[in-house]
Amino acid sequence: MLKKIAILIATLVISTAVYAGFEGPGASSYLVTVMSVQDLDDDDTVILEGYLLRKIQKEMYVFKDKTGEIDVEI
Numbered sequence: 624m625l626k627k628i629a630i631l632i633a634t635l636v637i638s639t640a641v642y643a644g645f646e647g648p649g650a651s652s653y654l655v656t657v658m659s660v661q662d663l664d665d666d667d668t669v670i671l672e673g674y675l676l677r678k679i680q681k682e683m684y685v686f687k688d689k690t691g692e693i694d695v696e697i
Contacts, residue, residue, distance in 0.1 A: 658690035671695075 655669050663669070673688030686695045 656690040657686065657688045657693045660693065661691075 654672055657671065657673070660667075660669050660671070671686060671688060673686055676685040676687050676692065678684055679694060682696050684695055684697055686693050
């Protein structure tokens, strides 16, 4: 009986770890531009391609790409 419980617990732990990194079809990230993220809400996750111009505060930077500049928190 104890062996069956141990196997059940091990199976649950392993199956949970397998799905830990799963991101469903709606969770895909895509590359966007500074111009297109101007209207998004705070704390939205996006992927930008460009470079940091300067540090503003502890975790705030000015980011620039070919379409403009934006303040970002990293």
